[in-house]
Amino acid sequence: xxxNICIVVILCYVRIANGDIGEPKFYSKFDYDEKMLMxxxxxxxxxxxxxxxxxxxxxxxxxxxxxxxxxFDSEIETFRERTAEEVKKQQNFTEEVLGILDDAKTKxxxxxxxxxxxxxxxxxxxxxxxxxxxxxxxxxxFTTVVTNEGNSYDTSTGRFxxxxxxxxxxxxxxxxxxxxxxxxxxxYINLNGSSKVRAxxxxxxxSSGADAGSYGVxxxxxxxxxxxxxxTIENCGGGAADAVESWSSFSGYLDRPQI
Numbered sequence: 514x515x516x517n518i519c520i521v522v523i524l525c526y527v528r529i530a531n532g533d534i535g536e537p538k539f540y541s542k543f544d545y546d547e548k549m550l551m552x553x554x555x556x557x558x559x560x561x562x563x564x565x566x567x568x569x570x571x572x573x574x575x576x577x578x579x580x581x582x583x584x585f586d587s588e589i590e591t592f593r594e595r596t597a598e599e600v601k602k603q604q605n606f607t608e609e610v611l612g613i614l615d616d617a618k619t620k621x622x623x624x625x626x627x628x629x630x631x632x633x634x635x636x637x638x639x640x641x642x643x644x645x646x647x648x649x650x651x652x653x654x655f656t657t658v659v660t661n662e663g664n665s666y667d668t669s670t671g672r673f674x675x676x677x678x679x680x681x682x683x684x685x686x687x688x689x690x691x692x693x694x695x696x697x698x699x700x701y702i703n704l705n706g707s708s709k710v711r712a713x714x715x716x717x718x719x720s721s722g723a724d725a726g727s728y729g730v731x732x733x734x735x736x737x738x739x740x741x742x743x744x745t746i747e748n749c750g751g752g753a754a755d756a757v758e759s760w761s762s763f764s765g766y767l768d769r770p771q772i
Contacts, residue, residue: 635677637663638766643759644746653700653746655763666765673744673765683744683765684733687712688758691727698756700749702734705742710734727758735768 639662641655654671666673675681689698699713714730736744746763749756 637665637677639666640762640764641666641668642762644757644761653749671745675738675740675742677767678739678771679767680769681736681738681765682768683736684731685712685746686729686731686762687714688727688729688761689714690756690758695756700746703745703747704736708748709736
């Protein structure tokens with residue numbers, strides 16, 4: 514259709530250029546045929562060039578279309594690769610976070626189980642009375658057991674041996690012997706041979722015979738112990754057991770286990 518329109522336009526242009534439109538001219542049949550043949554040849558040549566131009570436009574258009582398609586496909590592939598990479602990174606990050614959370618949960622569960630075990634099966638608490646001379650000079654061993662949960666206090670040696678790491682509370686209550694020959698009374702709570710606190714009493718002397726009465730004194734301490742640590746009552750004045758009444762007492766308990 515486009516080619517036919519072009520032919521008509523070209524014919525009109527040729528006629529105007531050659532003066533075909535205007536006054537009539539007379540030619541011989543030979544001249545007329547020759548001129549028409551030349552015109553047709555020119556028209557055919559122009560049509561052929563126009564078709565070549567059209568075909569060139571089509572080819573360029575197809576080439577551009579192919580190039581745009583390749584560019585689009587390349588961009589789509591790049592986008593897919595980037596998307597896949599981002600998804601993989603996100604998956605790796607999620608797996609890493611979940612792994613950390615799983616490890617933390619496992620450690621927390623283990624700690625809770627250990628704590629529950631310590632709380633259920635490892636109760637430590639004691640109260641003992643009736644002090645007597647212990648294994649060392651001026652030391653006290655309490656021989657009468659009121660409570661000894663965990664069996665950590667040894668009445669024969671007067672030694673409390675720690676079996677569970679944690680924070681412990683100890684209390685020593687000393688009652689001076691009712692005797693005018695006992696002037697003062699007191700002892701230290703020792704950790705592994707090192708004194709921590711002292712309970713001591715020295716009633717006022719005088720004509721009223723104050724030393725002959727019974728006087729009590731107490732002291733207490735929190736100590737952080739490890740398994741194997743030893744608590745003893747040491748460096749007692751007044752002849753150790755001879756200076757205190759039998760109802761003097763020593764107590765202790767595990768306040769908080771250490772996980």
